[in-house]
Amino acid sequence: MSASRRTTSSAGLTHLLGVGFWLALAAGFTSVAFADELPARIDALIATAAKDAPLGATCDEATFVRRVYLDLAGRIPSWREATAFLDSKEANKRQQLIDTLLASSDYPRRMQDLFHAMLMERRGDNPEWTKFLQASFEANKPWDQLVREILDPDPSNEAIRGAAFFHTKRLDKVGQQETDYPGLTRDVGRLFLGMDLQCAQCHNHLFIESYKQVDFQGLYTVYQNTFIRNDLKFPAIGEKVLTKKADFSSVFDKVSLTTGPRVPGGKEIEIPSFDKNEEYLVPPDKKTNFPGAPRFRAMQFIATELPTAGNKAFADNIANRLWFVMMGRGLVNPLDQQHATNRPSHPELLDLLSQEIVAQKFDMKWMLRQLVLTQTYQRTAVLPAGTAPPKPETYRIANEKRLSAEQLMNSVQVATGSRDKPREADAEKLRVAFVKAFGNVPQDPEVEFSPSLKSSLFVLNDPAVLDCLAPQPGNLADRLLKISDSAVLADELYLSVLTRKPTDEERTAVTEYLAKNLERRPAAIANLSWALLASTEFCLNH
């Protein structure tokens, strides 16, 4: 519990809100122990913004267990795990489950998949990068440290050197296109500061007052000076000696400007000048192809200045992204449009989350735990009857979330009981196949549910899915084949795939369908299972 205790916050929110008001609100909550703790404060801010509009009820146990497994373990619970939770009589079993999952080995794996997709946006994989992410999340590495290691990768540290893949993959030459230095610059802004500076490359942003051309150019100066090192077998990035500021001018007024390396919104650094032969800490070596280590390295400067507690854009970005992961929509939406004219849906809430994650030294596991403990997270996604659907940005009901390719792969395996079967090489092949079918195209952030023809054809015809429906000792098909009572079969099927009991209507439909197909029962069971795997309900975290 100590990790969850609220630390000093400068928000002063308790003064802004009537204490009595939200204490009264919090009184109805069972999952929150103390009203001054973060979850209750989050819920109070959501409730205040909703004004008189009703908030969704707490979701039922079955929905909760599925939701939290998907979010924290990256998969649905097995029917055994689900049953154990549903049967438990413990008063605070939700919180217990949350803590169990956060401590499980599934959690770092889930984070690794999540951040791989978020940071690389399906550009590709690399074992060194995977190793870096894995080690980082196993150690619950603070976000600022993780970003620092990415922004200035250390090739001499085997555990973290793979972080360079963030840069090297983006600097890869594709066909005849020029090396995409502007793209790398843009992504540093988008992913770590929530700022898409693309339009500011050539002029101050036309619609976004706060995005200046110098913000783009200050970072671009750094990245246009980098290169992929070819003297090392793992991803590594080098820097040329930077001797002068970058010249640029707006395409509108053509006035010449200059800037040295600069974090957006920060101070420019003077580029130091060295005597000839003094510019290198370690000079280049033609024999080994070592490109030299410049005495002044702009990447090091950016890595020191950008991921800091004092950089509000940096803290807001991670607070907003973690909120998005759990709540299905960023407080700032789109995630990379953090600026004064695109206000967060709940400005005080973003400030609060941002301050809290800074106070917790960028402890992401802590923050996710706080979010999952909120009533806001635990609301139903079922639409209220008789009224218009609440807007997603009100969080009055839970927003449905797209399952990633990895979550789908894990969940298909859990549902059909074929988990842990494949050898490592086969598992990797399977992962690649699922990512190909369900991942977005490279560089397209995976934000919304976007099924495609390739994903439907994959589920319709690919052995990676269909083989799971063939009976194997102990798997779903095998278990269902042994159940003669169709109503019992329906219960087991729905619990295994959709983590819930069927409704009476659904149970009847299963019974009738099986009765009609007595002579082809194995096929009928496979068809029933397939239909649930292909259903929207399965493909979403709701």
Add this chain to the structure above:
Amino acid sequence: MKHNPLCKPWEHRLSRRQWLGGAAGAAAGTFGLGNITTSAFAVDLKKKYKQVLFIWLDGGISQLESWDPKPNTEFGGPFRTIATSVPGVHFSELLPHTAQQMQHLAVVRSLCTQDDAHSSGVERIQRGDPKNRGVVYPYFSAAVTKLLGPNDSGLPPSAWIKPMSGGFIYKDAGFLGPKYGSLAFGDGKPPENLLQHSSVSNQDLLERSQLRTLADKRYSQTHRDGATEANSFVYDMGLELMKRQDMFDMSKSSPRDVERYGTHDLGRHLLLARRMLEAGVTFVKVNSYGWDTHGDNFNGSLSLVRKFDQPFAAIIEDLSAAGMLDNVLVIAMSEFGRTPRVNGHLGRDHWPEAWSLVMAGCGVKRGIVVGSTNDNGSYVNSEPYDIGHMFHTWFNALGIDSQKTEYNNNSQPLPIAHEGCHPVKELLA
């Protein structure tokens, strides 16, 4: 023609071809191979979908070796011209088959565009070179599928047949978003996982679909709209495409089609394009590469233009014979033309100043040439048209008022074609 002024020569040819087309279809039908073709013809005739066939000759076809020959001039090159089926209109002799289809075509010889580099030109042309508003404009393919809306063929609205790799190409859709991207058929091959798995019978497939639909219906009763719709949409499309997988099997082409379209890339790909149009795909783009003849332009054109000529003439003839040309807008073009001046490598370089394209079908006048260039082909000497004019013209040919219709990009209104340009009235039927 001389002895009967009321009857034009191509009408004889056309009716004979029509008969041939029908007979070939029927013959294939008896072997169970041509079902898609024949039935789809009927479907299309009935429903009058508007469709587009967009043939992209990447790198730049030489206008002088195709639509706007200048024989016996300083830059004219070695080829002669030939008469076409429309009196007074001449093409390069490298287009003998297409020349016989001129009665269906509209040739524009007065293009004058802005970009002479491939890397930027390809995009600018296919996006209609709109004014820069800080957004990425959709390619013509995405624009058309957005503006025409879905038809009820159940097939992907936008297909892209190209050499090399396939996949799902979303970037072309620009701000319209990935769902307006194209399904690319690399080397005309079907997408992965199109074949039904051996463990699944037809009955299983049907029942799976019914059971999934039922599950989605139940879920949507209590949850937000949109997700189940999207899910059902892609499953229905997958099943529809599975039903039509014969379309990709070139071994089932009739000998007549093989002969007329040819067995090279562009021939096979245009034949597949015809099948896709017949099946109801809204926008079919066919790419051909290697047209950037900086060196040895004349031998290059000899081979390239001929490879284009035969299947292009065949598809125009077939679409017309099937009555589809009234609803299918056909466009064949590149990102620019080629320099009249011949360089030191006997090549022609990039020339956006004066070049040509050809179109036919839906909403377009037939058998006409619009615009002209000066004697040696170096400049336009009629009203020059930019790609913006062409976008206006094409949209209007498809029944979309390009000067009134706007995109709504997150409440930002955006013109669908460059507001400095206008439709070319002469081209519109």
